Every structure is written in C-alpha cells, then in structure tokens.
Amino acid sequence: MTVLMHTLHVDLGERSYPIYIGRDLFSDGALLRDHVAGRQVALVSNETVAPLYVDRVREALSEVDLVSEIVLPDGEQYKTLETLQVIFDRLLQDGHNRSTTLIAVGGGVVGDMTGFAAACYQRGVNFIQVPTTLLAQVDSSVGGKTGVNHPLGKNMIGAFHQPRCVLIDIDTLHTLPEREMAAGLAEVVKYGLICDEPFYRWLHEHMPNLLAREESALVEAIERSCMNKAQVVAEDERETGVRAILNLGHTFGHAIETAQGYGSWLHGEAVAAGMCIATRLSVALGNIPETEALALESLLQRMNLPTKPPQDMGVDQFLTLMGRDKKVSDGQLRLVLLRGIGDAIVTADTPLDEVAAVLG
C-alpha cells in the first residue's frame, strides 16, 4: 500500500496548522490522533458520506473514550441555523465538554457547519477538516471561514475559526460524481486566474488528466491550490484586504445561488458562471484581451460547467442580491476583477452601468 504524502503549512502564528495531502490517509490513525487534544470526538458527516468513510475514520480513533457520530442531511439547503442546532443537541446529549474535538468528514457544507459549530460550542472547541470533495479539499477546508446560510444571503452567519489540521485523502475523489468534480475544478481554475498564471496555463494543458482523475495530476492541482490559498490567508486571515481576491466570481455566484434556491446550482457551478462575468467585465474595462475570456469559457465548457448566469435572472435581481453581499462596504459595491491573468484586484469604483451591461 503506497501512502504518498505532501505536507503544507498555513502560517497563522499560534493558529498555524498543517495540511496533509495523500492516499489512504484514513488508515494512518496516528495522523488524526496527533491532532485530537482531549478524550472526546464527534464525527460530523452527511447521509451520503457517512456510509463511505465514517467507519474508517472511527477505526483510526479506537483509543478515544467517546466518539459520537452526527449524520446531517445532504445538501446546501440544509446549511442553516436549524441544522446547527442538531449538532449542538447531540454534543450536549452525549456530554461533550470544552476539550472535545469535532471532525468534519464531507464536503464544503459539512465542513462549514462543523467548523461553525466548533467555533460556538461552549465558546469554541477544536476541530479537524477531513474534506471528501474536490471543492472542499482545495477551498473551503482551508482558511477558517465557517458558517451557515440565511434565506437572504449565503454564509451570512458564521465565524473565523481555524482547524487543527486538514487531512486530504485523494482516494475519496474516486467516488465523487462528475458534476461535483467539475464544481471543484472551477475553484482550482480560480487560483490560477487570481494569483498563479503558470498554474493557469498548466491547467489548460492538463485538464484531460484531471478529468480522467489521474493521481499525479490531482495531487499537483490540489497542492498548488492549497499553497495559493494558504499564502493569501496567511497574509490576511480576517479578510480586511487581499483575502477578498479569493472571492473572484463569488459576488455574482452568491447572487445566482440565492436566486435559484440553495442546492439547485452547485457552489462551484455558480462560481464558474460568476468568474466568466467578472472576466467579461475585466475585458470591458480594457484590462485583459477578449481572447482570454474566450479561453476561460472554453476551458470551463470542457468541464461541463456553466459560463453564463441562469436565463431567468435579470440585471435588477443581480444588483439587489449583490447589495447584500459581504463585500458591500457602506453602500459601495466591491468587486474582484482581473488586472491580468494571475493578477486579481478588489475594486469599489466599477461604474454600475458597466456591471449592468455585462449582466444584461
């Protein structure tokens, strides 16, 4: 059995933590145990993921006194305060104390909710991310953003709470549906666009290998994505500045997700369409040539990702929903745009009619 492992570090002072990337990591019990501080663990997953992986994670924790299993319904539409309450109920019923460790086994929804539960339970307990979707592995499990949705806006209620470690077992990608795989690749493409042009060019070249889920290509893409994210997060943990570039396509994407109802478009799908809008806007402002927008669209189309917003969404609906985005500061709409490939900026002075023209 080959256990191939790469270790990255997210550098955040006393909140620093490692990211482990490799194969068959669940069988390496020591890896998890080293990051469990007390004698209690709660494994949080969902109905889809639990039957696949939870028993293996549980085995690795055989020396822990109390292991609770909390299985949530599957889907973005359950990323709510009500579902969070289910986690709190179980933690209290089972007698978890302040030294417990929550372990999120699943995709971005499970990770975001488990992290937020850990941030709030008894005013903060430890947690570990074990992301099982590509999107969670390259994005949501790293960086400490946690939270739930509100009917009026995505991720509107949450906390910054860093995990003790992130454990990425790429074997989990073999069972991932194609649609989810593509949604994860959208975020991978994002890193190239915002801050890593060589990686962006590499992605154009190696997309067939990634879609065929070739191991070495997957490890390279995940490692490079996590490195880029870790670097941005280390510079600006609480998003007072540069971290906002990680949201390329997200202001538009969140509006799409909110308008369509959570769970209808996958997050990565909405981000793909949102990145195309942001790129088109960057072309309209004269920042990049139109050929780059076309190249991006063709790359995303090879992954069966949307490159346009839903037909039934009008400009007004976009602008209203974007007005609730967290990147609005005192009435100013802040957007992430490209100054070039691999060079994103946050700007508050895009004329609204330019935005409307691209959306129309």
Next chain:
Amino acid sequence: MTVLMHTLHVDLGERSYPIYIGRDLFSDGALLRDHVAGRQVALVSNETVAPLYVDRVREALSEVDLVSEIVLPDGEQYKTLETLQVIFDRLLQDGHNRSTTLIAVGGGVVGDMTGFAAACYQRGVNFIQVPTTLLAQVDSSVGGKTGVNHPLGKNMIGAFHQPRCVLIDIDTLHTLPEREMAAGLAEVVKYGLICDEPFYRWLHEHMPNLLAREESALVEAIERSCMNKAQVVAEDERETGVRAILNLGHTFGHAIETAQGYGSWLHGEAVAAGMCIATRLSVALGNIPETEALALESLLQRMNLPTKPPQDMGVDQFLTLMGRDKKVSDGQLRLVLLRGIGDAIVTADTPLDEVAAVLG
C-alpha cells in the same frame, strides 16, 4: 446638568476598550458616535427597556445614516438561537453590511445575545454595550463573553467577542426593580469574595447605602467591580486559567437555573445561592472559618437574596447538571472555591462526597 464620569480600560492589546461610568451619559452623543465605525447602527433592546431608553440613544445617533431598532421579548427564557435568528432577519432585511455597529441597550440577556449576534453576523461586526441593569453593568457587559442558552445548559453556544466600549449610565438604576437590583449586588459581592477583601469589607459596611441607591456608593461599587473584572479578563481573555474564578458560585448556580427553567430564578439569585454552597464547601475543607459563611449569608439575606438551593433539588440532579458545566474538563469536575476571603482558586480535586454533603 452634572455629567460625572469615570473611565476604566480593559487591556486586551488590539481588542482593548474603555468603560465609561457616569450619570446622564446618553445625552453625550459624542461618546457613542466616537465608537461607531461605519454609517449603520442596529439598536437591540427588549420590550421593557425600549420604551425607557431607546429614543434617547437614537437621538444621540442623529448623524448615522441607518438606525434599525430591534426589540426582543424580555426574559432569560428567550436567550435562544431562535431569538438570535430574529436579529439576523432584521439586519439582513434592513441591509446592514460588515461595517455596521450593533448596540445592546438592556440587561445581561440583551447584551449576551447582541454580542453573539455581532460575533456571527457576516463573521463579525462591531458592537457596543449599554447595560441598563446593575448585573449587566458590573458583570456581563465587560469581558466579551457572549452567547445563548440551550435547553440542556446555560450559555452553551457562544463566542468571545469584545465590545468597542461599555457605556454605564447609572441613572438607569433608578427604574430597576428591587429584585433585579439585589441580583446585581450578588455579583458585586462575588468580586469582593474572589479577589478583593477590602472591597468585601466595604460592602458589608455600605450595603444600606447601596440598597438606598445612593449615587456615590453605586459608582464606587460599579467601578470597583469593573476594575476587578477588567483585571482578571486582561490576564486570561479566553478562560484558560485564572478567569474561571469569576465563576464562583456559577457551577452550582447554572445547575439551579437549568433545573428551575430559565427565567424562574434570576441569574444573580442563583449565583447568590451558589456562592453560599461554594463557601460552605470551603468551610468544610477547612479553608475559612464558619463565621465567614454565616457573615456572607447574613449579608445576602439583607438583600433578600436566597442562600440555599431550591428545596426540590436533590444531590443527584445537581451532579448531573454540573456534569454539563463548561468547567468540566475530561470528566473532572472543576470548582471555584475560597482559600480565604478575597482569594479564590479553581480546583479539580474536591472529593465528590464532600460536594454531596454540602448539597444534601
């Protein structure tokens, strides 16, 4: 109009903030405005407090663009995730963004919930405490502990989130019901017991002045209480050590509150009975003479505070409920006891039969 003002500082590095104590502070608009960062404010109060003070606070904010008023139902039984949702709904409906400031005008319940809402809304916004009960002024508004209750335990869901300032207008105490006044004085007595013997002796002497609500006595008691609290919090913001002494009587008190149903005993009443239990236990362990326990009971009785737990609570119920207290660490019951007057310690090695004997 005499505006008498004392200023204290809670020293927490970049999270430091001032506490203003005085009369007629609401009319000093600049004081509030100096701590409002953006152009949006949400005033959070309850049905009892809103008619008394909210208009005056609102007047002081005449230069702010958006002022939302959120009025919650009054009572500890509403300190829940469901009520928190009401705050989030209004903030989103009214379009509050990440630079908004939440202002809590009310007692401990309003302050704890508003602070927790501020900790979670868009992953953290500013907030200001304007405590209007003695208990909130001397305890809950200072130190950054925020949260809500769960049916299985008090303050089980929450966050550490420091306010930008605390504004204590002692004029609010003139309308405070006697029972609430006494509940606040219980926490004042606590500071003397745990870390300030001279203040404890002063309280015995000046209790009549406090009960008569004499201005100079009130200011002295509030200032001394806040100073003691600020000092302990500055040493240990996140309660990894010494801060736990602030919970003298609270482990027993929380069990009483949970058993009786939130809102039946006031928090300060439960703490009074809890402090008597902890003091009796300290006597049983030979730490202090029995005369001190009797003196404390007689002091609390002068304020019409309970000195014994409810008759219908048995030892087993106490121990079960205390097992869920946040001060339980990996199965060890940690208690705050007195080593002497003005000298509290946290200990995990009190024999359970000694605890049971004092409760029985």
